[in-house]
Amino acid sequence: MPTRTPTRDQGQWAVSGRSPLNSDEVLKQEADGLTSRDRVISTYSKEGFGSISQEDLFARLKWWGVYTQRKQGIDGHRTASLTPNELSDDTFMMRVRIDGGQLTTEQTKVLGALSHEFGRDTADITDRQNIQYHWIRIEDVPEIWERLEAVGLRTTEACGDVPRGFLGSPVAGIAADEIIDPTPTIRGIVDQWIGSPEFSNLPRKFKTAVTGHPSIDIPHEINDISFVGVVHPELGPGYDVWVGGALATTPKLAKRLGVWVSQEEAPEVWHGVVSIFRDYGYRLRRTHARLKFLVEDWGPEKFRQVLEDEYLHRKLHDGPAAHPDGSPDDHIGVHAQKDGNVYIGFAPTVGRLSGPKLTAIAEAAEKAGSHRIRLTPYQKLLVLDVLPERADELVAELQQLGLQAHPSSFRRATMACSGIEFCKLAFVETKGLAARTVDELERRFAGETIEPPITLNINGCPNSCARFQVADIGLKGQIIKGEFGFQVHLGGRLETGRHLDESRLGRTVRGLKVTSEELPDYVERVVRSFLAHREEGQDFAHWAIEAPEEQLA
Incomplete structure (x- = not known):
């Protein structure tokens, strides 16, 4: 070599x-x-x-x-x-x-019992x-x-310097408008290489995302490798490949390799990219050991060349770029499947569930004719294969458990990390604060519809487990003059699920920080400023990047 x-x-x-x-x-x-x-x-x-x-x-x-x-x-x-x-x-x-967030109702019951x-x-x-x-x-x-x-689940390499759990389209295999079903790709890779010593000593963690849905319902720009469904004009459905994305304290968005990869080729390409990271990834300093730094130094052209010449020993096909079709990527609500059944997306507040709720969700799903549940990359949950005549009943039953199929824009679009409740790196509370903030914003904006929903991502420290740099309103936990609070990031966005001209990290405004106590007031103030000053058709991300600072304070 x-x-x-x-x-x-x-x-x-x-x-x-x-x-x-x-x-x-x-x-x-x-x-x-x-x-x-x-x-x-x-x-x-x-x-x-x-x-x-x-x-x-x-x-x-x-x-x-x-x-x-x-x-x-x-x-x-x-x-x-x-x-x-x-x-x-x-x-x-x-x-x-x-x-891929794929669960059976049997597995969900086991998860509930263990909890x-x-x-x-x-x-x-x-x-x-x-x-x-x-x-x-x-x-x-x-x-x-x-x-x-015993039910086909495991914790193998869920953490560590290894290939972490794979993101996958929550509607894989059932969406009527799907370009390609990513399930065979995910299963082929996981079954062959997860738990293998071949990749159990990487320089740092390695994150993978795979989707074939036209909304691009996984955040492909912030994973080490992403396979995004696209149709080649001559070769048909396959994947557009992105590498080198990650957030944390030095965020970088992924870069396209410019290749088209078939379903059959995807595991081999994944293997090659992880091998490059293992062999060429930086190991001297852990703060500089993610794949994003190698891709930044090499550039996508050299990275592709090394992949083709040293690991695949063949050229890959050039391919078109995948772009989202603008449809919602969170799949909340009732939607038709290609087989005549429906799937329903529910929003538990900031992903918080419990053992009894998991068990009750599985039992309610089975009553509605379903045996499949999916988790999403936005801390939400889908029930698949619901009989159309049982949909309203399931919506009402899960509503009683605090899971909403028709949530407010704030409940729908708010995420939070574990925060100081359990995380050793955190400075501030997140989950409970987020839930209280959502409740208060729903009260203050009662009867008002905000479309598309404004994403509110609350993080307890600078490491961005809740992706604060790519949210409409992103909050980074810190101590502010002795009080618990947040640095505010505004206008971050990913192409994922939105018809945007580019992805970018949010802006910060000098001196713009809010305490935890001030958070609902600040969010209301900046949202009302947006509603008052935006141009026709302008979404929050575009407005926040361009707005004068006095409108953001």
């Missing part, structure tokens, strides 16, 4: 060998993160929390979707000053990997289409794994 010499040693395996240049790389070479499962089963679950090695506790257990969670009672003023040991509780967050029995009824839908538990005891982890795996 040809080597390239960067301006300085970045710890690239294909350039300078595998000698680890920092403690994180030493730890991963000493023992693969996947090996921690055996220690959980044989030792830690029997001897308790105190028996867990520091290396497994704060690193390798992530390979099995298990993180220490924040100790209760530590407020945001102390987040940056305490050590991981001081911040960590003796219970865990656990992510259940649900690739109730082991997670104190916590069960949040993440924007990675996972279910996230809290309060998990190490003693209970083997039984949780056993019961998940």
Whole structure:
């Protein structure tokens, strides 16, 4: 394999060998993160929390979707000053990997039971289409794994320096206007390579998204690799491939490789891109170790050349760019399937569910003739295969559980990360604050319709788990003059699901910060300013980027 010499040693395996240049790389070479499962089963679950090695506790257990969670009672003023040991509780967050967000009602019932029995009824839908538990005891982890795996679920590589859970179109295989069903692509990759030592030591995490829906209902610009359905004028339906997107503290939007890839080729191309990241990705500094930095340095042309020449050993077809058709990408409401049934999208507030609610959702779905549920990348939930004559009944039943098929624009378009309730990195509360803010905005805007809905993304720290840089109104948690609050980002947008001329990160206005207490007032003020000053047909993202600062304050 040809080597390239960067301006300085970045710890690239294909350039300078595998000698680890920092403690994180030493730890991963000493023992693969996947090996921690055996220690959980044989030792830690029997001897308790105190028996867990520091290396497994704060690193390798992530390979099995298990993180220490924040100790209760530590407020945001102390987040940056305490050590991981001081911040960590003796219970865990656990992510259940649900690739493409695809669940059966049987699986959903198991998820509900596990939440109730082991997670104190916590069960949040993440924007990675996972279910996230809290309060998990190490003693209970083997039984949780056993019961998940009995119904085809797992936590394998839900976290860690590995290929994380795959985003996929929530309406894969059932939408009447679908370009290509991404399910075979997702299953082909997951079945072959997830849990494989071939990719269990990447420089950092690697995120994948796949859709064949014309709304582009996954945020393809902010994943390490995305396959987006497109029709080639000569070759037919396939994928437009994007690489190198990610947010966090140094956000970068993905770049098109300019190729068309068939359904059959997609797993091989995915394998090649992940291999490039493994071999050429930067490992010297973890803050500089995501694929986005390599793509930024190389550019998409060189990246494509290396992929074709060194990994695929053939040229890929040039292909057209995929663009969203402008239809809603969150799939909320009642929609026709191609088989005559309907699917219904519901909005739980900021993805917050519970064990009993999961069980009740599955039971209600079965009463309506369904055995399939999908989670979305926007912390929402779909029930598929509903008999048309039972749709109204299901809508009413889930309404009683707090899941709305016809929500207000604010309930529909608000997301929040875990925040200080459970996250060791957070400075502020997010989930509860978001729920209260939605309730208050619904009261203040009662009877008013805002289309398209204005996205409100609330994040507890700078790491952007809730994608604050690409929201209409994005909020980054921080301490403001001793109070809990947010830096405000305005006008961020992705092409995903919206007919826009470009994707871009939100703008910040100097000095524009709000405390948690001021949040409902600020959102109302800026939304009313938008409604008063926008041009005809202008959406919030366009207006916020162009508006004078005094209209945004």
